[in-house]
Every structure is written in C-alpha cells, then in structure tokens.
Amino acid sequence: MFPLATDLAAGFTLSELTIALLVGSLILIVCVAAIRLSTRTGMPSLLIYLAVGLAVGEKGLGIGFESEQLTQVLGYAALILILAEGGLSTQWSGIRGAVGPALILSTVGVVVSVAVVATAGHYVLGWSWVTALLIGAILSSTDAAAVFAVLRNVPLPRRLTGMLEAEAGFNDAPVVILVTALSAYAAHTGEVISPLWMPFVAIAELAGGALIGLLVGYLGGRLMRLSAAGASGLFSIGIIAVTVLAYAVAASLHLSGFIATYLAALVLGNMGLPHRAAVHAFATGVGWLAQIGLFVLLGLLASPSGFPTQVVPALVIGLVLLILARPLSVVASTILFGYSRADRLFLSWAGLRGAVPVVLATVPVTAKARNVDWIYDLVFVLVVIFTLVQAPTLPWVARILGVTESHKAREMTVESTPMDDLGAQLLHVDIGPASHLHGVAIFELRLPDGADVALVVRHGQTMVPTGRTTLRHDDQLLVVCTNAARERTEKLLHSISTAGRLAGWSARPAKDRKRPGRPGRGTVGSVGDKAE
Incomplete structure (x- = not known):
C-alpha cells in the first residue's frame, strides 16, 4: 500500500513526499491526457477523474483514504476556486437577462426539488423524513460545468447559456446552507436551527454573503488596478486572492462564503481590469486543477463494495429527480419570464449533478449524524449513472428541441x-x-x-x-x-x-x-x- 498521510499532525517525511509527488504528478498527467477522450466522446471529464480516483484507491493500486473530514475541507477549497473561475469568466451581459429566473431556480426551485425528492424517498423507499429531506437537499445542486463540457460545440442561445451559468454560480450557496442545517438537525447537536427560522437564517446568510462579495470584489478590483503595472502573472494571483478573501470574510461572519466568492469574481471579471487574458488563463488553469483534484479525491473516498446495494435506490431517486423534481423546479422558476416549452424541457434535461452533491454527501458524516454512511455511496452511484444517461444525449436533445442557434x-x-x-x-x-x-x-x-x-x-x-x-x-x-x-x-x-x-x-x-x-x-x- 502506498503511504498517504491523512493526519498531518502525524508528520510527513521526505520519502512520503517523494512518493506523493510521483503518484500525484502521474495522476495529473493521465487526467490532462484524458481531456481528448472527453472531447471525442462528449462525456464530462468528471467521470474520467472519478474513475481515476477509484483505480488508484483500495480496490485498485491500493491507496487507502477514508477521511470524510479532509474530503469536505479540500472539497470546499476546490469549490471556492471553481466558483472563482466561473465568476471571472462570466460576462454580465450574457447572464443579465437570466439573473431573475436563475435566482428563483436557485432558491424556490431548490425547495421544490427537495420536497419532491423527499416525498418519494419517504413513501417509496421508506426513509425517515429527516433522511429524505437531507438527501433531497444534497441532490438539489447542479453542475453546469459538466453541461458546458458537453455542449461546448453546440451553439445555444444566450437565454439558456446565461440561465445555466447563473444557476451554477448561485445555487451552491443556498444548498450548502440547507444541507448543513439539516445535518445538524439529524445529529441533534447544539447548533440546531428551528425549521421555522431556517428560511430566515438562509436568506440573511445569502444576503450578507452577497453584500460582502460585491464589496470585496469592487474594492479588491480598485486596489489591484493600482498595481496593474506589475507582471501579469503576479496580478492574476492577486485577483484569485481577492475572490478567496471574499469567502474568508463572509464565512468568518457566519455568512455564505460561496455566494460571496462567486459575486466577487463576477464583479472582478466585469470591471475591465488590465491583464484580462492572463487572469482568465490563470483562473482556468486553477479551476481545472481544482476539479481534477476534487474528483480524484472523491473517487478515492468511495468504496465500490457499497455500490451494489445503492443501485436501486439511486435509480428510483434519480428518475424522480430527472422526470419530476427538476422539471417542476424549472417550471416554477421560469413561468413568469417567457421561456418556451422547449427551453424548459432542455433546462430540465440539462440539470446534471456533479461534484457538489458528492462533496455535500460527506457533511452528515462529519456532523456526527447517525446511520448516514450509506448516503455517500448512494449519491456517488446516482451521479455516475445519470451523468452517463444525460451527458451524451444533451447535444441531441438540444437539436431535437430546436434550441440551438445557427x-x-x-x-x-x-x-x-x-x-x-x-x-x-x-x-x-x-x-x-x-x-x-x-x-x-x-x-x-x-x-x-x-x-x-x-x-x-x-x-x-x-x-x-x-x-x-x-x-x-x-x-x-x-x-x-x-x-x-x-x-x-x-x-x-x-x-x-x-x-x-x-x-x-x-x-x-x-x-x-x-x-x-x-x-x-x-x-x-x-x-x-x-x-x-
């Protein structure tokens, strides 16, 4: 078995560093080379990276990794960088018309999705209401990065790309708040929030985080503009640091750090700052590194021996999510904004699940909730199965529905x-x-x-x-x-x-x-x- 230090307090020797660098660099090279396979097949790269993590895990090369706590910490760090890259590369003109429906889809739509999935889990699979609501919340976050990886060669109109981009930036924050609160409730800790107060607490955290993000992004951009005469590489590091600062400030005030990160990056990306090309290139590289590390880590944590027992529940919940919960969420969020039936059908099918639900599946375990170890395997299996179903068919669905542009x-x-x-x-x-x-x-x-x-x-x-x-x-x-x-x-x-x-x-x-x-x-x- 390769040595892997999961407890940093136990020390990390030079010999372990050498082996870690050897294995890590080989994994990175394989993952970078796999992009060509992803491009040719239309399959999101996340599945390839998850497969790499499984291949080097206990059942493969023998690397042992069982720390949900470390996975959650590193997963949050990766999500911060991914959101930063998404905000920096998003043009405000491209999402301006979709902000309203995207905000509703990221809040009201999440509630609708959680309610539908929880109802099915309780009455069809016999889960307790707390467990069913928790799984519904975990699965309510989509992964638009996976959507665009599949659709990069399919010309979609602004009303759809803007909606998907804005949803990706907005929906992680409320989902994290909801999963954290439900996990604390399931664990019966002293930090439990009353269900009656939960919506108000969530709104306050989102609003406060948004304000922090806008403020830090604007002030950080003005400050970085004064230092623009320096090297473009150093300037790019400073921009990423501002987005991370937005998360840290908001989180330290018990506000939503994820919405703060995305909005700070969105402000920075649309301020007309110098070295724009270098910033985008650096942010893209950091985002890819974060995605590769995150998905390989999630594959490492997974235990294939627990997958077979979760296939049937994953299929049941996945079908409910795909056929009922996601369409209802989309309809409830777009009914006042003039989206056509074809647009709604495509947005419903494009609700791919990715890294965020798998990361959030570790939260109940780290919160000390009882009898929830199986949730990670369930979410992992569901994400893999329905990515295999939805991702390859997305270009075809777009063309059949006539939502592509010429x-x-x-x-x-x-x-x-x-x-x-x-x-x-x-x-x-x-x-x-x-x-x-x-x-x-x-x-x-x-x-x-x-x-x-x-x-x-x-x-x-x-x-x-x-x-x-x-x-x-x-x-x-x-x-x-x-x-x-x-x-x-x-x-x-x-x-x-x-x-x-x-x-x-x-x-x-x-x-x-x-x-x-x-x-x-x-x-x-x-x-x-x-x-x-």
Whole structure:
C-alpha cells in the first residue's frame, strides 16, 4: 500500500513526499491526457477523474483514504476556486437577462426539488423524513460545468447559456446552507436551527454573503488596478486572492462564503481590469486543477463494495429527480419570464449533478449524524449513472428541441497587452449549416464603428477579407471590436444569422452603417489565442 498521510499532525517525511509527488504528478498527467477522450466522446471529464480516483484507491493500486473530514475541507477549497473561475469568466451581459429566473431556480426551485425528492424517498423507499429531506437537499445542486463540457460545440442561445451559468454560480450557496442545517438537525447537536427560522437564517446568510462579495470584489478590483503595472502573472494571483478573501470574510461572519466568492469574481471579471487574458488563463488553469483534484479525491473516498446495494435506490431517486423534481423546479422558476416549452424541457434535461452533491454527501458524516454512511455511496452511484444517461444525449436533445442557434460567437483570449491598452476584444464566430450569414458579403453585415472582420478561415485556408468577401457555411470569422462595440456586434451578427441580411436595418442608427465600398480589414499583433 502506498503511504498517504491523512493526519498531518502525524508528520510527513521526505520519502512520503517523494512518493506523493510521483503518484500525484502521474495522476495529473493521465487526467490532462484524458481531456481528448472527453472531447471525442462528449462525456464530462468528471467521470474520467472519478474513475481515476477509484483505480488508484483500495480496490485498485491500493491507496487507502477514508477521511470524510479532509474530503469536505479540500472539497470546499476546490469549490471556492471553481466558483472563482466561473465568476471571472462570466460576462454580465450574457447572464443579465437570466439573473431573475436563475435566482428563483436557485432558491424556490431548490425547495421544490427537495420536497419532491423527499416525498418519494419517504413513501417509496421508506426513509425517515429527516433522511429524505437531507438527501433531497444534497441532490438539489447542479453542475453546469459538466453541461458546458458537453455542449461546448453546440451553439445555444444566450437565454439558456446565461440561465445555466447563473444557476451554477448561485445555487451552491443556498444548498450548502440547507444541507448543513439539516445535518445538524439529524445529529441533534447544539447548533440546531428551528425549521421555522431556517428560511430566515438562509436568506440573511445569502444576503450578507452577497453584500460582502460585491464589496470585496469592487474594492479588491480598485486596489489591484493600482498595481496593474506589475507582471501579469503576479496580478492574476492577486485577483484569485481577492475572490478567496471574499469567502474568508463572509464565512468568518457566519455568512455564505460561496455566494460571496462567486459575486466577487463576477464583479472582478466585469470591471475591465488590465491583464484580462492572463487572469482568465490563470483562473482556468486553477479551476481545472481544482476539479481534477476534487474528483480524484472523491473517487478515492468511495468504496465500490457499497455500490451494489445503492443501485436501486439511486435509480428510483434519480428518475424522480430527472422526470419530476427538476422539471417542476424549472417550471416554477421560469413561468413568469417567457421561456418556451422547449427551453424548459432542455433546462430540465440539462440539470446534471456533479461534484457538489458528492462533496455535500460527506457533511452528515462529519456532523456526527447517525446511520448516514450509506448516503455517500448512494449519491456517488446516482451521479455516475445519470451523468452517463444525460451527458451524451444533451447535444441531441438540444437539436431535437430546436434550441440551438445557427451560428456561435465566443470571445477569444489574446495574450497581448496592447489589446488591453487599445480597449479591444476579439470574437470567434462559427457560421453553422443553417445560418443566414451564408451568402452575405462582409459590407452587408453593417458592423458598428469600432468593429471589423479581421480574418476568415474556410476549409482550413485563412484569408484577410475585403468588403466584398462573401461568407459561406462552416466559415470561421475573427472579429476585432472595441469594448463599447462588442455587445452591438454580437446582437447584429445574431439577428442576421437568424433572420437574414436585412435584419434590423431600419432600426440601426445611420452612424453605425458602413458604406458598401469600405473594405473589412484588420490586423492583430502577437496573437496567441484560446477559445473560452
């Protein structure tokens, strides 16, 4: 058996460090290489990482790990970094219209989901009400990172991507509060909150955490802006430190640290700070490292011998969650916001469960609740089974429901400080097979002042277009635009792709219409790009 120090107080020798580094680096290399498998199969990488954790565990290579307490601590640390990365990479313009329904889905929707799952657990599986409510709460958090890992090549409209992004940022915080309170209640500790007071305590913790997050994010961003002249790598570390500070401040005041982290990162990501590309690249790397470490750790903690007895309960609860609880939550949260039936069906199917429920399954054990050791195995099995069912079918479901768009535009991260100095951004536009951008000449796009098509890639060949260059299906465009023109550029491309070349013509200000003879050229120096 490989030595693994789970009790730091017992010491950690140099020989143990060598073996830990050997095993850890090999695991990281395998997990990074597995991304290609995830991309080709459409399977979320979380399943691969969980499998790696199981493979090196007691039933595999023999690494013993049984500490729920350490798993919870490291799991929370990983979730902080994952939420920070999510907030920093989220554009406010992309989620602004979805904040209302996402907040309701993350609060009222969670209550609906917990109630439905708990009812099924109590009457169908015979669980006590406390246990049933606890499992319902644990399973009420979704993993939008898994959704986007599957759908990165499927162009979804803003109303859906914004909803999924906002839900991912918001729903962890209320779920953690609910699971912690129910675990304390099940353990009969002195910290039990009366069920009548629980909603008020949760609202107070969320509101206080949100205020702390907004304040720390804004003040931290202003402070970091003063130090922007330094190296971009050091600046990136400072930005991540601000998001972690938001969690620490909120948690020390007994407020929601998770909502504070996400909102602080969201504020920082939308302040127009310098070194934006470097910050995003660093945050993405930290987020991936946190996800890999978290999922491998969860796989290590799992005991395969306990899985068979939990398959039937996992199937029952999973089907209730997928077919009844999630759709009811989505309907209750979007009924006032004009979402179509197809949108609701897709949002219901896209409610993948991931790392958060598995981490939260350790909370009842660390809270000293009795007879709850089996909950971890149940949640683990459910997450694996229903990820296998939902994840590969998500692109197909999106196309069948008709919620995909005919083109896809995404921001390009460019490692070039002059882009910050010029206040410029790059957009990568894919022209899909049904897009009405096909046959449109560059000058007919009528891009606003401050935006131009710099490059066209067609069948693997690149060309610098002129105003007369005609676009074709499967073309990829590199659009350079100023910060001020970005939103108008995206809206215009979307409208033309959907309704044709005359879309929005009468509504466009004269100053934004380009003359037909104007060439569409643009140059970017020292570009090292990566699609987000």
